[in-house]
Amino acid sequence: MKTYLSMLWLAAAPPHDVAYPARAWATLLDLPDPSGKGARRVNDAISWLEENNFVTVAAQAGLPNRVTLLNELGTGKRYRVPGEVFNKARTKGADLASLAGDRYVQVPPxxxxxxxxxxxxxxxxxxxxxxxxxxxxxxxxxxxxxxxxxxxxxxxxxxxxxxxxxxxxxxxxxxxxxxxxxxxxxxxxxxxxxxxxxxxxxxxxxxxxxxxxxxARPRKVALRGKSKKLKGLSAP
CATH class of the missing domain: 1.10.10 (Arc Repressor Mutant, subunit A)
Structure with missing residues (x-):
């Protein structure tokens, strides 16, 4: 999920693809050992996304694999920016109920x-x-x-x-x-x-x-120039 969300963030513009080494994704996600175990976890995630029709993966000789986004519903269809799809269909008078699959929320950068x-x-x-x-x-x-x-x-x-x-x-x-x-x-x-x-x-x-x-750890607060611990006072 985290890998796919990050790809959606970085590949928002056409042609909706990315070609970064696995260690870069592992570093972005702050995974331990980004060049080793972290990179393997990312590659496993990308393999799962490919098997479940969320992305396509194309090998590039001497370069990181190129990963191209597919539809977020896992249908295998090509990726289209949901906002453009929703707004275009709405201007044509489409019933809002029929656009349920194209509704979206924006995650702030x-x-x-x-x-x-x-x-x-x-x-x-x-x-x-x-x-x-x-x-x-x-x-x-x-x-x-x-x-x-x-x-x-x-x-x-x-x-x-x-x-x-x-x-x-x-x-x-x-x-x-x-x-x-x-x-x-x-x-x-x-x-x-x-x-x-x-x-x-x-x-x-x-x-x-x-x-x-x-x-749950009590805070130390200064009272009349002395450092005292108030019983039951905890951090918000």
Missing amino acids: TFWTSGWMATLSAAGTAMFLVLLAEQVGKRDDQELWFSPEVANLRYSLSHDTRSAGLQELRRAGLVTAKRRPVASDVFDVQRFRNVYILHMDALTTTAAVPDKDEL
Whole structure:
């Protein structure tokens, strides 16, 4: 997923192809040992993408393989910039429902340039894309929510992946979570659900994901010229 997303970013212009050595992709994704194990992981990813009709790969004597994008749905059809396809069809009066396969979201360049693509796990990256898609047509500060059934049907992500990804995004400061009551009637059983606010402006900061232990560690603060540790005070 990370390799393909990065190729979509770098090969946005026709003819939608790239020819970089595997170690370059491994370095971009901050994989350990980019010239060795990292490069092999990238080559395995490209092989998977080719087998599943997301790219074509052409060997070049003495040069890195040339990888050409195909349709993001894995249909094997040629790649076309989704925005151009969607806008062109809409101007011709096409029914919006028929354009569902051409709808798209834009991932800001800062997702790469600030290091988020390399820093976030696959689960964190997946949930960032999910929330980004859910935010389309909504205010930047609007609370987002989807049921486990909808999440599974629409995105085919397991509960463990969703949970791990959302927790990571919260620790990174990209997402704020709040609990909201579901029932509006005082006589109903009180139930709650988690809602999320995606902070796109946080992408401009240098990527970092504090671990759970770091967040739970008490801070030292200065009181009247002395350094004291306040019990129960933890980093935000």
